[in-house]
Amino acid sequence: MITVSPGARITSSAQPDWRQLWRDAVTDSRELLDLLDLGHLADRLPAADAGFALRVPRGFVARMRKGDANDPLLLQVLPQLLELEQVPGFVMDAVGDLASREAQGVLHKYQGRALLIASGSCAINCRYCFRRHFPYGDEMAAAGQWRQALEHVRQDKSINELILSGGDPLALATSKLEELSHGLAGLPHITRLRIHTRLPVVLPERIDAPFIEWLRSLPLQKVVVLHANHANEFDEAVDGACASLRDAGATLLNQSVLLRGVNDDASSLTALSERMFAAGVLPYYLHQLDRVQGAAHFEVSDDRAHGLVEAMRGCLPGYLVPKLVREVGGDPSKRPL
Numbered sequence: 249m250i251t252v253s254p255g256a257r258i259t260s261s262a263q264p265d266w267r268q269l270w271r272d273a274v275t276d277s278r279e280l281l282d283l284l285d286l287g288h289l290a291d292r293l294p295a296a297d298a299g300f301a302l303r304v305p306r307g308f309v310a311r312m313r314k315g316d317a318n319d320p321l322l323l324q325v326l327p328q329l330l331e332l333e334q335v336p337g338f339v340m341d342a343v344g345d346l347a348s349r350e351a352q353g354v355l356h357k358y359q360g361r362a363l364l365i366a367s368g369s370c371a372i373n374c375r376y377c378f379r380r381h382f383p384y385g386d387e388m389a390a391a392g393q394w395r396q397a398l399e400h401v402r403q404d405k406s407i408n409e410l411i412l413s414g415g416d417p418l419a420l421a422t423s424k425l426e427e428l429s430h431g432l433a434g435l436p437h438i439t440r441l442r443i444h445t446r447l448p449v450v451l452p453e454r455i456d457a458p459f460i461e462w463l464r465s466l467p468l469q470k471v472v473v474l475h476a477n478h479a480n481e482f483d484e485a486v487d488g489a490c491a492s493l494r495d496a497g498a499t500l501l502n503q504s505v506l507l508r509g510v511n512d513d514a515s516s517l518t519a520l521s522e523r524m525f526a527a528g529v530l531p532y533y534l535h536q537l538d539r540v541q542g543a544a545h546f547e548v549s550d551d552r553a554h555g556l557v558e559a560m561r562g563c564l565p566g567y568l569v570p571k572l573v574r575e576v577g578g579d580p581s582k583r584p585l
């Protein structure tokens with residue numbers, strides 16, 4: 249639709265550019281609270297951000313409930329005083345990433361799959377993020393420099409699936425992704441490309457026409473693993489992004505993190521599975537929290553986690569029940585609980 253207002257230039261209500269929306273994200277806790285009519289809570293904010301700033305796209309803020317300090321989307325992004333507590337067992341490198349590094353930006357932990365740290369940036373900063381302390385500056389595979397990573401993958405013919413992760417790999421410009429796919433053209437043992445991304449959920453505008461064209465053109469099997477933790481994270485724009493991804497030939501899965509106060513009840517988890525399936529997405533993993541410093545207040549006990557998944561099994565078809573797992577450094581796979 250084209251709208252023309254008197255004296256103004258012609259503007260199109262087609263999707264705004266995702267980079268602009270990325271830059272426009274809310275980065276100030278007080279502003280976020282004001283937008284949600286929660287300004288009176290500002291004195292409960294930590295004075296410092298514990299080295300991990302607030303960042304949340306405005307479209308995601310629009311899905312939060314106004315006036316609700318316990319909104320499940322808000323709790324995922326708002327810095328809290330609790331983060332500053334040192335809790336024994338909650339450490340900087342919670343999943344042994346640094347031990348599994350095989351080349352710059354390449355993590356190779358599991359048979360057949362190599363994971364590339366394709367970007368250190370995310371459109372959103374999730375407070376529970378297991379990589380909040382990751383030394384991205386040293387470890388980026390990409391920023392357009394795929395050479396070392398591709399060389400590693402070329403030499404190891406046991407790898408058939410390349411996983412783009414981060415940070416968020418779709419933080420990269422589509423032209424950078426094209427450079428990667430050109431590099432992959434000479435590696436016939438790579439048959440699958442998997443993308444781990446939260447962007448279709450938190451900034452669905454990223455799934456624009458050039459990106460979809462790129463994805464569709466890949467002569468590989470394509471899997472996109474989304475990351476949503478609550479049914480309220482889905483809206484029409486997210487549905488549209490998911491539909492485009494499926495049209496481009498991608499299988500859509502979702503991984504969630506079990507988070508105290510956000511989704512640690514059977515009805516939230518059930519609603520999440522139902523809602524994602526309505527968007528054409530199947531649940532994959534439900535992760536027990538990685539024990540990363542500053543995230544202890546989100547932890548749910550294994551016993552409770554078990555009970556929640558059993559409750560889901562009691563009211564959902566089997567394909568809508570995610571696998572409950574924990575990542576343990578040194579294990580040959582994610583560990584089922």
Ligand SMILES: *Cc1c(COP(=O)(O)O)cnc(C)c1O
Pocket residue numbers: 355356357358361362363411581582
């Ligand atoms: C989680 C992870 C994978 C993918 O594991 P799947 O069980 O296949 O989803 C691959 N490599 C690394 C380093 C990982 O952390």
Ligand code: SF4
Pocket residue numbers: 369370372373374376377378379414415416446475
């Ligand atoms: S999108 Fe993923 S990698 Fe980025 S901050 Fe959130 S949990 Fe961490």
